[in-house]
Amino acid sequence: MNQFMLQQGASNELAPFPWIIEFALKKNQTVQLRSLETAQKESIRFYYVLEGKFDWTINGQLHVLYPGDLALVLPGQPFGSDKAFLDIGTLSWLDISPEQFDASGRMQLGKWSGLSEIECRTIAKILSLNDTPVLSRFKEAGDLLRQLEKEIFLQEIGYHTRTGQLIDELFILAARQLTRRYNAFRDFPQTFMKLEQTLRENLSHQWTVAEMAALMGLGTTAFTEKVKSYTGFSPLNYLINIRISEAIKLLKKPDINITDIALDTGFYSSQHFSTTFKKLTGYTPGQFRKNRT
Numbered sequence: 001m002n003q004f005m006l007q008q009g010a011s012n013e014l015a016p017f018p019w020i021i022e023f024a025l026k027k028n029q030t031v032q033l034r035s036l037e038t039a040q041k042e043s044i045r046f047y048y049v050l051e052g053k054f055d056w057t058i059n060g061q062l063h064v065l066y067p068g069d070l071a072l073v074l075p076g077q078p079f080g081s082d083k084a085f086l087d088i089g090t091l092s093w094l095d096i097s098p099e100q101f102d103a104s105g106r107m108q109l110g111k112w113s114g115l116s117e118i119e120c121r122t123i124a125k126i127l128s129l130n131d132t133p134v135l136s137r138f139k140e141a142g143d144l145l146r147q148l149e150k151e152i153f154l155q156e157i158g159y160h161t162r163t164g165q166l167i168d169e170l171f172i173l174a175a176r177q178l179t180r181r182y183n184a185f186r187d188f189p190q191t192f193m194k195l196e197q198t199l200r201e202n203l204s205h206q207w208t209v210a211e212m213a214a215l216m217g218l219g220t221t222a223f224t225e226k227v228k229s230y231t232g233f234s235p236l237n238y239l240i241n242i243r244i245s246e247a248i249k250l251l252k253k254p255d256i257n258i259t260d261i262a263l264d265t266g267f268y269s270s271q272h273f274s275t276t277f278k279k280l281t282g283y284t285p286g287q288f289r290k291n292r293t
Contacts, residue, residue, distance in 0.1 A: 002025070003025055003026055003027055004023075004024060004025055004149075004153075005022075005024045005026065006020075006022065006023045006024060006152070007021070007022050008020060008021050008022065013152050013153060013155075014152070016155075016160055017112075017152070017160075017163060018097075019096060019097050019098075019109070019110050019112060020094070020095070020096060020097075021043055021095040021096065021097050022093070022094075022095035023093070023094050023095070023148070023149075023152065024092065024093055025050075025090075025091075025092045025149065026090065026091060026092075026093075027051075027089075027090040028052075028086050028087070028088055028089060028090070028091075029088060030088070031085050031086075031087075031088065032085055032086065033084065033085055034084050034085065035084075035085045035086045036056075036080050036081040036083075036084060036085055036086040037080050037081075037084045038057060038078050038079065038080030038081070038082075038084075039078065039079065039080060040076055040077060040078045040079065041073075041075065041079075041095075042075045042076065042097075043075060043095050043096060043097050043098070044072075044073070044074060044075060044095075044096045044097075044098055044101065045071075045072070045073040045079070045093060045094070045095050045096070046070060046071070046072060046093060046094045046096075046141065046145075046170060046174075047065075047070065047071040047072075047073070047091055047092075047093045048069075048070050048071075048091060048092045048093070048138075048141050048142050048145055049065045049066060049067050049068065049069050049070075049071075049089065049090075049091050050067060050089075050090040050091055050092060050142065051067055051089045051090035051091075052067070052087060052088055052089015052090060052091075053065070053066055053087060053089065054081075054086075054087045054089060054091065055081060055082070055083070055087065056071060056079065056080070056081055057078070057079070057080060057081065057082055058071060058073055058077060058078075058079050058133050058134075059073075059074075059077040059078060059079075059133065060078065061132075062082070063132075063133070063134045065134060066136075068136070068137045068138060068139055068142065069134055069135065069136050069137070069138065070134070070135045070138040070141040070142075070174070071133060071134050071135075072127065072130075072133045072134075072135070072174060073133065074101070074127060074128065074133075075098070075101045077133075092142070092145045092149075094145060094148070094167070094170075096109070096167065098110070101124060102124075102128075106121065106124065107120040107121065107123065107124035108120060109167075109168075109171075112160075112163075112164040112167075113164055113167070113168055114164065114165065114168055115168050115171065115172075118208060118210065118211065119172075121211065122175070122210070122211045122214045122215070123171050123172070123175045125198070125211070125215060126175045126178055126179060126214065126215060127174070127175065127178070129198065129215070130178050135174065135177050135178070138173075138174075138177060140173050141170060141173065141174070144166050144169055144170050144173070145170075147166055148163060148166045148167070151163045151166065175214075176217075179214065179215070179216070179217030180217050191216050192216070192227075192230060195212060195215055195216055196242065198215065199212070199239060199242055200242060200246060203242070203243055203246055203264065203265045203266045204263065204264055204265070204266050205266065206266065207239055207266075209223065209224065209235045209236065212235055212239075213235075223235065239266075240276060240280075241280070243265045243266050243267065243276075244265075244276070244277060244280050244281070246265050247261055247262075247265045247273070247277065247285070248281075248288070250264070250265070251285055251288055251289045252289075254289065258270060258273075258285050258286065258289070261273070261285070262274075262285075273285060274286075
């Protein structure tokens with residue numbers, strides 16, 4: 001096992017990949033004080049444990065990692081060790097600089113990535129909503145990092161494209177693993193309540209059935225069938241009902257403009273809002289406000 005430490009601006013191997021801040025494989029054989037003090041960055045970091053036991057605090061929560069575990073640290077999340085030093089053991093890590101990332105579901109990795117805009121949004125939401133950023137026994141992540149090492153060092157034909165594909169795959173597999181684990185511990189009603197809460201908190205977002213299904217770790221067909229069985233509505237009709245219920249709450253506040261309410265609750269325009277609202281309530285938004293305030 002050959003150790004390496006590649007850093008952007010200091011390592012020629014990373015020159016073709018400006019989005020990779022750091023890529024390393026380190027065997028730590030001694031304790032060095034202040035080698036892992038808690039700090040936060042505006043990058044996305046993957047840490048994979050090969051040997052040893054590591055005690056880390058990620059976003060205020062203590063986690064213990066063993067060989068085969070992957071830790072995922074998002075932009076702005078504090079990461080480090082309460083002991084302020086790196087434990088003895090071997091780990092690999094990858095530090096990626098996204099063009100954009102925020103908890104509302106906006107993520108742009110860059111032109112190097114083959115992920116679609118919808119896929120990026122869905123993955124960002126899954127990562128942001130995840131309460132436990134450690135994936136246990138995630139051997140696939142270790143395999144991907146080893147393949148990435150070969151592409152970056154050997155730089156054979158197609159290495160630039162292949163490097164982007166491997167990082168995309170790391171994001172995809174991490175998001176899938178998180179949704180599977182999420183559903184392993186929650187039955188459908190509990191998971192559905194969590195989804196509804198997420199929808200209500202992000203109503204201005206133009207949700208697709210695929211995005212909602214991904215948050216529950218289901219395919220679109222299975223998700224549609226479960227939602228219809230559980231609520232009596234298709235996913236999109238159920239979403240419209242949520243939009244209308246939130247709009248009703250806002251219409252009771254006379255200081256909020258109806259157009260603002262329409263946009264805040266995810267309607268394309270005030271006309272779209274008015275037409276849908278009247279269809280479901282029998283009133284236009286203006287009539288409802290006049291009769292209820």
